[in-house]
Amino acid sequence: MRNVDELARAETDSMLEEEGDEPLILSDLLNRVLDKGVVISGEVTIAVAGVDLVRLDLRLLLVAVERLARKSIEPPA
Amino acid sequence: MPVHLYGVLEGGVLPAASARGLDGRPVRALSLGARCAWVSDISESALEATPQRLREHDAVLREAISAEYSVVPSLFGQLHADEAALAAALQRSAESLDEAMARVEGRVEMSFLVAASGVAPEENSAAPRESGSSGREHLLRVRNRIHAERILRDSAAELAQSTTRLLNELVVAERVVESPAPPVLAARAHLVARENVARYVRVVSLQAASAIPELRVVVRGPGAAYSFAAVRIG
Structure with a gap:
C-alpha cells in the first residue's frame, strides 16, 4: 500500500502531466529554487535556454536584485 | 575539487547509490557529525x-523528501571550493541550520500556482471588430485587452486568497510569491506537515475545479522547503 506522500505525489504529478505546461513548472522553480541565491552568491550566470525563457529569467533577476537591495538596507537581525 | 551542495540532512542519511544530480553526476553524502550534506563534485569553478540543472537540483531533494527525510535545502548555485571549505561553512552556519532543521522536521513545501488557462473570454459584441483598421479602433482593442488582463489578474488574486483561507488549518507557514514570473498570475508556497499533504492537494484540486474557465490552478509538491528553510551556507 502506498503511503500518503506517494498518493499525493502521484495525484500531483498526474495533474501536471495532464496540464502539460512546462513553463508553469519552470516558473515555479525559478521563483523558489533560485531566489536570492543567484544574486547574493554571485556564482551563477543566468542562462537563457529558449525564447520563452527570456522574460522569465529577466523577471527573476529583477526580483532577486530587488530583494538584495531590500536586504542591504535591513538592519542585521 | 569544487562541490555543489543540494541540501543538509540528518547524519547517516544516504542518497540512493543510483542517485544522479547536476549533469548526471553522482550524488554523495558528506558526513559532518550529526548532519550530512548531499553534494556532487563539480569540475567548473x-x-x-x-x-535543466534547476530541475536536476530540485529532483535530488524531491527524492530525499520522497524517502521521508527531513531536508534543509540549498538554493541553486552554492558552490564550495572543496569538502573542507564546505565543512567549515556548515560549521559557521550551525545555529541557522539547527533552526532550519527544526522547522522542516516532518514538514514539506507545497505550492499552488494560478495561471491563465488560455481560454479566451466570451467575445464582447460591443467590442470593435478586427476588420476595423482605424487608429481609434486599434486603441480600443488595446484598451479592452489590458482591461481583460487586469480582470484576470484580479480574479487570480481572489482565487489564491480564497484557496489560502481554505488551507488555513493545514498550513504551518505561508509565502506569497511576489510578482510571479509569467505565465503565473498568482502563487503561494506553504509549509505543511507530511500527514496533511493529501488533504492539501485535495483542497487545491477542488478549488481548481471551481475556478472560472479562464483560470487554472496547478498544485506542486511535496518538495523541499526552499521558501521557509533554505540556509545560506558560506
Whole structure:
C-alpha cells in the first residue's frame, strides 16, 4: 500500500502531466529554487535556454536584485 | 575539487547509490557529525544556471523528501571550493541550520500556482471588430485587452486568497510569491506537515475545479522547503 506522500505525489504529478505546461513548472522553480541565491552568491550566470525563457529569467533577476537591495538596507537581525 | 551542495540532512542519511544530480553526476553524502550534506563534485569553478540543472537540483531533494527525510535545502548555485571549505561553512552556519532543521522536521513545501488557462473570454459584441483598421479602433482593442488582463489578474488574486483561507488549518507557514514570473498570475508556497499533504492537494484540486474557465490552478509538491528553510551556507 502506498503511503500518503506517494498518493499525493502521484495525484500531483498526474495533474501536471495532464496540464502539460512546462513553463508553469519552470516558473515555479525559478521563483523558489533560485531566489536570492543567484544574486547574493554571485556564482551563477543566468542562462537563457529558449525564447520563452527570456522574460522569465529577466523577471527573476529583477526580483532577486530587488530583494538584495531590500536586504542591504535591513538592519542585521 | 569544487562541490555543489543540494541540501543538509540528518547524519547517516544516504542518497540512493543510483542517485544522479547536476549533469548526471553522482550524488554523495558528506558526513559532518550529526548532519550530512548531499553534494556532487563539480569540475567548473562557477556554475551556469540552466532550466535543466534547476530541475536536476530540485529532483535530488524531491527524492530525499520522497524517502521521508527531513531536508534543509540549498538554493541553486552554492558552490564550495572543496569538502573542507564546505565543512567549515556548515560549521559557521550551525545555529541557522539547527533552526532550519527544526522547522522542516516532518514538514514539506507545497505550492499552488494560478495561471491563465488560455481560454479566451466570451467575445464582447460591443467590442470593435478586427476588420476595423482605424487608429481609434486599434486603441480600443488595446484598451479592452489590458482591461481583460487586469480582470484576470484580479480574479487570480481572489482565487489564491480564497484557496489560502481554505488551507488555513493545514498550513504551518505561508509565502506569497511576489510578482510571479509569467505565465503565473498568482502563487503561494506553504509549509505543511507530511500527514496533511493529501488533504492539501485535495483542497487545491477542488478549488481548481471551481475556478472560472479562464483560470487554472496547478498544485506542486511535496518538495523541499526552499521558501521557509533554505540556509545560506558560506
